Every structure is written in structure tokens, then in C-alpha cells.
Amino acid sequence: xxxxxxxxxxxxxxxxxxxxxxxxxxxxxxxxxxxxxxxxxxxxxxxxxxxxxxxxxxxxxxxxxxxxxxxxxxxxxxxxxxxxxxxxxxxxxxxxxxxxxxxxxxxxxxxxxxxxxxxxxxxxxxxxxxxxxxxxxxxxxxxxxxxxxxxxxxxxxxxxxxxxxxxxxxxxxxxxxxxxxxxxxxxxxxxxxxxxxxxxxxxxxxxxxxxxxxxxxxxxxxxxxxxxxxxxxxxxxxxxxxxxxxxxxxxxxxxxxxxxxxxxxxxxxxxxxxxxxxxxxxxxxxxxxxxxxxxxxxxxxxxxxxxxxxxxxxxxxxxxxxxxxxxxxxxxxxxxxxxxxxxxxxxxxxxxxxxx
Numbered sequence: 001x002x003x004x005x006x007x008x009x010x011x012x013x014x015x016x017x018x019x020x021x022x023x024x025x026x027x028x029x030x031x032x033x034x035x036x037x038x039x040x041x042x043x044x045x046x047x048x049x050x051x052x053x054x055x056x057x058x059x060x061x062x063x064x065x066x067x068x069x070x071x072x073x074x075x076x077x078x079x080x081x082x083x084x085x086x087x088x089x090x091x092x093x094x095x096x097x098x099x100x101x102x103x104x105x106x107x108x109x110x111x112x113x114x115x116x117x118x119x120x121x122x123x124x125x126x127x128x129x130x131x132x133x134x135x136x137x138x139x140x141x142x143x144x145x146x147x148x149x150x151x152x153x154x155x156x157x158x159x160x161x162x163x164x165x166x167x168x169x170x171x172x173x174x175x176x177x178x179x180x181x182x183x184x185x186x187x188x189x190x191x192x193x194x195x196x197x198x199x200x201x202x203x204x205x206x207x208x209x210x211x212x213x214x215x216x217x218x219x220x221x222x223x224x225x226x227x228x229x230x231x232x233x234x235x236x237x238x239x240x241x242x243x244x245x246x247x248x249x250x251x252x253x254x255x256x257x258x259x260x261x262x263x264x265x266x267x268x269x270x271x272x273x274x275x276x277x278x279x280x281x282x283x284x285x286x287x288x289x290x291x292x293x294x295x296x297x298x299x300x301x302x303x304x305x306x307x308x309x310x311x312x313x314x315x316x317x318x319x320x321x322x323x324x325x326x327x328x329x330x331x332x333x334x335x336x337x338x339x340x341x342x343x344x345x346x347x348x349x350x351x352x353x354x355x356x
Contacts, residue, residue, distance in 0.1 A: 054156030058147035060193030065141035072217025078210040078318030090223040098225040131243040139212045140195040150294035153263035164196040165214045180342045200319040209319035258349035263293040298336035
């Protein structure tokens with residue numbers, strides 16, 4: 001599940017480099033294979049009623065995030081890192097979605113969105129970055145694909161009721177059928193289907209690796225879209241940068257991504273320029289392939305070695321793991337909310353053959 005909207009991999013920063021010095025956690029691939037076999041056997045024992053109920057909730061979560069008016073504050077926790085944000089979402093039948101997301105901790109950031117048009121404001125630099133939204137599954141949305149794909153690799157369990165931010169909720173647990181992914185626990189508004197809290201868990205011990213949770217939210221209330229529209233139009237005095245982003249066929253360039261990890265499918269391929277460390281150097285073209293099992297996502301970044309000071313290594317922060325390796329004239333960075341062994345498995349299946 002994608003979560004850090006203000007830490008996007010854009011020309012504003014280089015996300016893969018942020019995690020390389022973190023602690024490393026490895027999971028044996030043999031355990032992954034064994035657990036997958038066990039999961040496949042256990043899948044047939046899943047209560048059909050629980051499966052159907054989970055499917056309905058997953059669908060409702062997506063619909064609620066896109067179709068409801070809501071405004072509130074949520075907190076993201078990953079290890080010792082805590083960040084709170086304020087979100088306002090306005091949905092119309094004729095003109096789609098409007099959204100404002102504002103960071104409440106650290107340096108000010110504000111994101112304004114109309115459907116897929118994104119405006120990110122960075123006040124200390126008087127910079128406004130305009131781009132097309134790529135990540136459509138950010139909290140309180142959830143799925144990158146459909147519920148059926150999710151339940152092909154996760155086993156659902158209904159855990160009864162609870163309360164989050166004063167709202168009655170239904171609790172769903174999604175346990176992985178193998179060791180290639182983490183477990184999830186979801187709290188969903190029992191009336192509207194809006195996702196109120198999402199935890200990523202280590203399935204071996206139940207430890208919470210990261211969490212997003214509303215601390216206050218109003219659902220179904222009138223929301224005024226006028227400030228969002230005005231903010232997107234009024235960029236006078238700001239340096240407006242339109243982030244160049246294009247779809248790309250990495251296969252045509254010679255890259256092959258064998259599907260060796262069950263359940264993951266490629267959902268997009270894009271190219272964007274990244275700022276070089278030396279301001280005098282031209283931007284570095286970076287290609288990104290994103291794979292998802294519906295909840296977990298793995299990004300594979302490919303960039304040239306030239307004018308690049310990347311180093312090989314691996315690390316982790318909360319549920320997010322990173323792996324950097326060199327392949328000939330290219331650096332390959334794998335980043336995802338999956339165990340380190342999953343990234344290793346992805347990396348082992350990447351091949352390059354220069355097109356003729």
C-alpha cells in the first residue's frame with residue numbers, strides 16, 4: 001500500500017537514496033517457498049463467508065475513498081518516524097474529485113488535486129511542481145488492483161468491531177499465504193466503508209511495522225472545493241515546474257522482468273528526469289517499473305551509472321526495504337513495502353540485453 005504522498009520520487013528528491021543507511025533485515029527464500037506451499041494448502045480451508053465479506057469491504061473501501069466527502073487528520077508512523085497530515089476530499093458526480101493534503105509536521109508542504117492533476121507546493125523554495133498523479137492507492141484508498149487479486153495471495157479473517165477516532169468500525173485481517181509479503185490489518189467505517197486505520201504487520205510476530213490512522217475525521221459533511229480550485233489557479237509568485245513524465249516500454253529497451261514472485265503484476269512503467277547531485281550536470285533519466293499484488297508494491301528504478309554516485313547496498317525502515325545493485329552500465333534500485341528477500345527475488349530475475 002502506497003503511503004508517503006509528500007515523499008514522492010520526483011525531481012524534488014531521490015527517494016531510493018534515503019534508506020540505504022538503515023538497518024538490514026533478511027528473510028530466507030527457502031522459508032518463502034515453504035510458506036507459499038503451506039498457504040496454497042490452507043487457502044482451500046478459508047471460510048467462504050469471510051472471503052465474500054472481505055471482498056465486499058475491499059470494494060467499499062475503494063469506492064468510499066473516491067466518492068465520499070470527508071475531512072480529517074491522520075497520522076503516519078514508521079518506526080520512530082511520525083508525521084501528521086490534514087486531508088480534505090470533495091467528490092462530485094459531474095467534475096470528479098478534488099483533494100487537499102497538507103503536512104502538519106516538519107517543513108510545510110501542500111498538495112492540491114483535481115482528479116489526476118497534482119499541484120505540490122513547497123513554500124520554503126516558492127516552488128510548485130505540477131504533474132499527473134501516478135499513485136491512486138494512497139490512504140485512505142487502498143488497492144492498486146482488485147479484491148480478487150488481493151485474496152489470491154492473502155487470507156482474510158473478520159475480527160469483529162472496534163472504534164477509531166470515535167467511529168464504529170469493522171476490522172479485517174489479511175494474512176499472507178507466503179513469506180514474500182507482510183500482513184495487514186484494516187479498520188473500516190461500518191457505515192460508509194471509509195478506511196480509518198491500516199497497519200502493516202510482521203506476520204511472524206505480529207509487530208506493527210507501520211501504521212496510518214485517522215485521529216479525527218468527519219464523513220459526508222459539505223466540503224468547499226473553492227479553495228482547492230483557487231489554489232491550483234493562483235500560482236503567481238511561485239516557480240512552476242511541470243515535471244516531465246512519460247510512459248515507457250522498458251521491454252523494448254532490453255529489460256526483462258521475470259515474474260518469479262507470486263501475485264505481483266506490473267501496473268505501470270514511467271520515465272522521469274532526476275536531478276543530478278552536481279547542479280551543473282544534466283538531469284538523469286530514470287525509468288521506473290511498478291509491480292503490485294493489490295496491497296504491497298515494489299518499484300524497480302533503472303538509471304545510468306554515468307554522473308551517478310549510487311552505491312550498492314540494502315536497508316530498511318519500518319516495512320519499507322531497499323536494495324541497490326549495479327548491472328553493467330546501470331544502477332538498479334528496488335524499493336517496496338515487502339521483506340528484503342522479496343526484493344532479492346525480484347532482482348535475481350531482472351535481465352538486460354541491449355536491443356539491436
